[in-house]
Amino acid sequence: MQSKGENTERLMSSGVIPGPLPEPYNAVIESLSGEEVEALISVKRRLDEANASIGGSGDMGFMGMVVPL
């Protein structure tokens, strides 16, 4: 079994990912800088909190960000 890298452990313990991901995501995760890991954790946490506060199911199709640029 593949051992978990440091970034994978960090993202799992913060709830960003449910467990080790297959390639190519595993390699991408282990290439992240510490600042990228922190950014992922904080963005995911804020969006999850916002979704929970409005009672959202989290079931979303892709629709873009609706920003004029």
Place this chain on the structure above:
Amino acid sequence: MTTGATASERLRQKIDLIGPRVTLPARLLLEHPRSGEIYPRYLATGYHITCGMIQVMEAALGRARSLAPADPVASRLAAYLERHLVEEMHHEESGGAVLDDLAALGIDALALVEECSSPKIASLFRAQHRWILDDHPVAVMGFLELEAYHTELPVVELLIERTGLPRDGFGQLLLHARLDAVHARQLHDVLDSLPLEPSHEQLIGLSALRTIGHIADALLDVVRTDTPVAQSL
């Protein structure tokens, strides 16, 4: 990098890790029972993103030009930004086309955009300028990755229907729904042509993740507020 994927694919995979909630503000706008009242404020917040984007691209271009003689990434980045800045100027003044859309909704556009200036958006652009000047201008490519998250045309049409607002107030969203698929492809082609080091990709990734986070935050503030916008504010 050892994944065998391209730089643009790796960037997309990093953003994928956030999950589908990247589009939560847009979904809340679309489903809001008073979306017609919320939309002008949402668009006015977008004005600040548009204006800031032009300034960030100009700053990145200036820095890239100064580094270009000794830096092949900066040299190719400058050539791309020279083209893309022209493509993104849809009006004589940056953000002017968004003001026109707001005016088409019967709103005092200048008053509303002043009211909708967001500290979160301002903080994002301070960070962008810092990365460009202190680290490398290629950070701007992370900001521009937003173009890959453009609104699809059917979503804009649905928004027009649900808000009941005049179609002329959606000119920029309709335009970008058509243009940004092309812009995103061009961005990815350029990204994949740059001789990037792992540190460049980490800077682009950080820039993209922070951009999405700050903009989503600022837009969530808009869709969760109950303050309607008066006509001719």
